[in-house]
Amino acid sequence: MAKRFPALGSDQHPFQKPLLLYGVLCFVLGLAMYLTGVLLVFPRYLLNLHKLLDPVAEALVWYSGVPIMIGITLSLFDLLYMHKHKKPNVPVRFTPVQRRRVTVALTAYNDEESIAGAVEDFLLHPLVERVIVVSNNSSDRTFERAEAAGAITFNETAPGYGRCVFRCLSEAVRFEDTEFVVLCEGDSTFRAYDIEKLLAYAPHADIVNGTRTVEPLRQYLTQLSVFMYYGNIFVGKLLEAKHLGRGTITDMGTTYKLCRRDALIRLLPHLNPAVNLEFNAHLLDTALYQDLVLLECPITFHPRIGFSKGGNVDNWRGLVVGWRMIVGLVSDWKRYA
Missing domain, CATH: 3.90.550.10 (Spore Coat Polysaccharide Biosynthesis Protein SpsA; Chain A)
Known part of the structure; x- marks a missing residue:
C-alpha cells in the first residue's frame, strides 16, 4: 500500500539539492568544533588536565577547518552557480481576491x-x-x-x-x-x-x-x-x-x-x-x-x-x-x- 505522506525529496531534481542548507550546517559544525577546542583552555589550566585535553583541543581546532571549508564550498557553489537553475523563472504572482471573507x-x-x-x-x-x-x-x-x-x-x-x-x-x-x-x-x-x-x-x-x-x-x-x-x-x-x-x-x-x-x-x-x-x-x-x-x-x-x-x-x-x-x-x- 502506498504511503499517505511521501518523502519530500523522493523525486528531487539534481539541481534542487539543498547544497546551501548543507553548507551552512557544515560551517556551523566547524565553527562549533573550533570554539569548543579553544574553550577547553579553561578546564585544561584550571583542572590541570593538559595531558588529557591538549590532544583533544588540538584535534578539534585543527580539523574544524574541514567542515568549514566544505561548508563554504557548498554554499558558494549553490549561490553562484546553482541559484540560476533553482529560482523560478515566472512572472510575479497576482491573483485578485474575489471575495474578501x-x-x-x-x-x-x-x-x-x-x-x-x-x-x-x-x-x-x-x-x-x-x-x-x-x-x-x-x-x-x-x-x-x-x-x-x-x-x-x-x-x-x-x-x-x-x-x-x-x-x-x-x-x-x-x-x-x-x-x-x-x-x-x-x-x-x-x-x-x-x-x-x-x-x-x-x-x-x-x-x-x-x-x-x-x-x-x-x-x-x-x-x-x-x-x-x-x-x-x-x-x-x-x-x-x-x-x-x-x-x-x-x-x-x-x-x-x-x-x-x-x-x-x-x-x-x-x-x-x-x-x-x-x-x-x-x-x-x-x-x-x-x-x-x-x-x-x-x-x-x-x-x-x-x-x-x-x-x-x-x-x-x-x-x-x-x-x-x-x-x-x-x-x-x-x-x-
Whole structure:
C-alpha cells in the first residue's frame, strides 16, 4: 500500500539539492568544533588536565577547518552557480481576491482563560465569516467557552499540536463560501486586525505567513525570549537556504497565517499530523515542495493569556523544538513517515 505522506525529496531534481542548507550546517559544525577546542583552555589550566585535553583541543581546532571549508564550498557553489537553475523563472504572482471573507481556525489546548476573548475578537472583524475552534482534548472548559463565545467547535482527541492544526485546516476547507482560511491560536497572542495586512499580500501568494520579527510590532514582554527570537530567524534562514530562490523566511514558529482554500486542499494530503510542535516548519517546507508561493507579512505579537504549552515554555524547550525542526528539514521529515 502506498504511503499517505511521501518523502519530500523522493523525486528531487539534481539541481534542487539543498547544497546551501548543507553548507551552512557544515560551517556551523566547524565553527562549533573550533570554539569548543579553544574553550577547553579553561578546564585544561584550571583542572590541570593538559595531558588529557591538549590532544583533544588540538584535534578539534585543527580539523574544524574541514567542515568549514566544505561548508563554504557548498554554499558558494549553490549561490553562484546553482541559484540560476533553482529560482523560478515566472512572472510575479497576482491573483485578485474575489471575495474578501475568511474562515478563521483557532487551535486551543487548555485555553479557557483566553479562548472566549480570542473568538470574540475575530468574530467582530468585518472580514471574518466564521470562527472554528479545535480543542485538543482540553481538560478544562476551553470547549464550552469557545462554543459560548460563538465559535464552531470541534474536539480533537488525538494528542499533539500537529494533529490539532491538521484538524483545524481540514474542517476549515469544508466551507466553500470563503476563499481563505486564517490559522491562528486561541491564546490571544495575535489580533484580528492583522487580517487586513495578511489579505493585502494574498494576491501574490498561496500562503501568507505572519512574522513576529519586526521589533516595533512585538511587545517587549512575551513568551518569545531573545534566544527563541533569534532561533526562529536562524531556522527560518535554513528553510530559505533549502528552497533557494523560492522565499524569504524569518519566523518558523509563528502560528498566524493566511492560506488560500484551493492551496490547502492541494497541500493537506502531503501533511503528516504526527509531526508535533515543529508542525509549522513541516507545513512551510511541504508547501514549498509543492510549488506553493509563500510570502511573509509583519504581524503584531502580544503576551499570551495563561501558560504556554508549546515550544515557548522555556529556552530549553525552544532549543529542543528548534533542533527537531532542523532534523526535519535535513531528513525531509522521514522519521514521521
